[in-house]
Amino acid sequence: MTTILNLSELLGAFIMNRSWRRLLGLLLCLGSVGWAQEKVIIDTDIGDDVDDAFALALAVKSPELQVLGISTAFGETDVRAKIVDRFLAEVGKSDIPVFVGKPAGKTPMSQRIYGEEGHFAKSSHADATDFLLQEITKYPGEITLIAIGPLMNVGEAIDRDAAAFRKLKRVVIMGGSIRRGYGDYGYNEHFPPSPEWNILNDVKSAQKLFASGVPVYVMPLDSTQLKLDEVKRAFLFTRGTPVTDQLAILYHLWAQETPTLFDPMTVTFVLKPELCPVAPMHIRVDEKGYTREEPGTPNAQVCLNSNPEDFFQFYLRRVGER
Numbered sequence: 001m002t003t004i005l006n007l008s009e010l011l012g013a014f015i016m017n018r019s020w021r022r023l024l025g026l027l028l029c030l031g032s033v034g035w036a037q038e039k040v041i042i043d044t045d046i047g048d049d050v051d052d053a054f055a056l057a058l059a060v061k062s063p064e065l066q067v068l069g070i071s072t073a074f075g076e077t078d079v080r081a082k083i084v085d086r087f088l089a090e091v092g093k094s095d096i097p098v099f100v101g102k103p104a105g106k107t108p109m110s111q112r113i114y115g116e117e118g119h120f121a122k123s124s125h126a127d128a129t130d131f132l133l134q135e136i137t138k139y140p141g142e143i144t145l146i147a148i149g150p151l152m153n154v155g156e157a158i159d160r161d162a163a164a165f166r167k168l169k170r171v172v173i174m175g176g177s178i179r180r181g182y183g184d185y186g187y188n189e190h191f192p193p194s195p196e197w198n199i200l201n202d203v204k205s206a207q208k209l210f211a212s213g214v215p216v217y218v219m220p221l222d223s224t225q226l227k228l229d230e231v232k233r234a235f236l237f238t239r240g241t242p243v244t245d246q247l248a249i250l251y252h253l254w255a256q257e258t259p260t261l262f263d264p265m266t267v268t269f270v271l272k273p274e275l276c277p278v279a280p281m282h283i284r285v286d287e288k289g290y291t292r293e294e295p296g297t298p299n300a301q302v303c304l305n306s307n308p309e310d311f312f313q314f315y316l317r318r319v320g321e322r
């Protein structure tokens with residue numbers, strides 16, 4: 001009796017001890033990772049704005065995710081793919097395959113040189129839509145597509161095989177502007193909704209996505225205008241890890257001051273949905289690229305509000321982890 005009591009007291013003392021609780025937490029986390037990694041494909045227009053790189057950084061630092069592949073969309077998709085090649089190689093993830101969407105003309109790209117110098121760039125990349133449809137067929141109902149650029153590849157996949165596309169588990173996009181426009185942070189003067197970049201650059205594909213019947217999760221301007229201020233940048237860029245070093249290089253090539261981390265909220269939502277709570281909504285994408293909230297059967301789950309401080313507490317800890 002005494003022995004049993006002593007053992008339970010000992011166990012209680014261990015559990016109360018903070019380091020043991022942390023260890024238990026880690027073991028539980030590793031256990032859950034082993035069982036149910038989330039299969040994701042990321043479709044990105046990395047290369048001009050810098051937030052895509054910050055989204056990829058979060059994905060590669062997250063053991064909860066199994067990144068099946070990364071595809072590029074919009075403009076010079078081959079240059080974008082070379083940027084992804086280098087980023088993945090520099091952070092030790094060159095096993096993740098990279099695919100290209102249809103190229104469409106030349107656009108200014110602040111981070112072009114990062115991919116063009118030829119570091120780790122693969123000589124060719126297979127087609128993004130072929131890959132997407134093939135993976136959906138292989139893992140029906142299991143894949144989350146995270147789309148953080150204009151939606152050309154999504155539109156093409158729906159055109160080519162709408163039935164297969166519907167077998168995605170879900171699509172999580174950064175896109176749209178429901179009640180707030182660019183520059184409206186909630187505390188300052190109101191800026192009305194405006195056509196958001198990703199929707200505006202391929203309105204037809206966005207319309208197809210909202211009509212596709214696939215569960216669509218939307219992280220619009222309303223909840224994604226997350227400013228990486230100088231205190232946060234100083235923290236991140238002095239971590240000296242392979243991932244934060246690449247972010248520092250891409251940030252300097254981008255050559256502006258304060259990045260807005262629109263895209264990382266999509267990856268964050270997949271990992272911690274409570275950081276961007278969604279509500280059902282019927283969204284109509286009009287010809288001008290507005291995402292109108294209208295009465296009707298919900299065709300999307302939309303996050304209208306997030307707490308930037310909570311987001312950064314999570315993001316900086318995870319991406320800055322040594």
Ligand SMILES: [Ca+2]
Binds near residue numbers: 049
């Ligand atoms: Ca983007």
